[in-house]
Amino acid sequence: QVQLVESGGGLVQAGGSLRLSCAASGRTSSSYATGWFRQAPGKEREFVAAIRWIGGRTYYADPVKGRFTISRDNAKNTVYLQMNSLKPEDTAVYYCAANLHTTVVITASSYDYWGQGTQVTVSS
Numbered sequence: 001q002v003q004l005v006e007s008g009g010g011l012v013q014a015g016g017s018l019r020l021s022c023a024a025s026g027r028t029s030s031s032y033a034t035g036w037f038r039q040a041p042g043k044e045r046e047f048v049a050a051i052r053w054i055g056g057r058t059y060y061a062d063p064v065k066g067r068f069t070i071s072r073d074n075a076k077n078t079v080y081l082q083m084n085s086l087k088p089e090d091t092a093v094y095y096c097a098a099n100l101h102t103t104v105v106i107t108a109s110s111y112d113y114w115g116q117g118t119q120v121t122v123s124s
Helices: none
Strands: 002-007 010-014 018-026 033-039 046-052 058-060 070-075 076-081 093-099 118-123
Touching: 002 093, 018 033, 018 093, 018 118, 033 076, 046 070, 046 076, 058 070, 076 093
Parallel strands: 010 118
Antiparallel strands: 002 018, 018 076, 033 046, 033 093, 046 058, 070 076, 093 118
16 A cells, blocks of 8 residues: 655646645555646546656656656655646646556556645636
């Protein structure tokens, strides 16, 4: 079992920044990667970014490349998502998830455990 707790969401104006945190506990040593996904009202959950726990390779969805940065602190079992130059279309509930079993990191079905989500609202 892996438990994930997100924090750091909130309301921000367009152009602003937020940093999300995802604290993991449990069988974190078994994790292959941690990912961030988001879901806006009426839309499918979509991939945002992911990072491998070993090696630190990162992956980004095209809409966030150059604006978002994913990073990890292995000692704290925490993954961060720094979000800069936020746009109203970034408004969504953001979820972190743990992938224990596959090298595919951009699909939601690759992830075994999910956090409860944190709301990010960007006003225009």
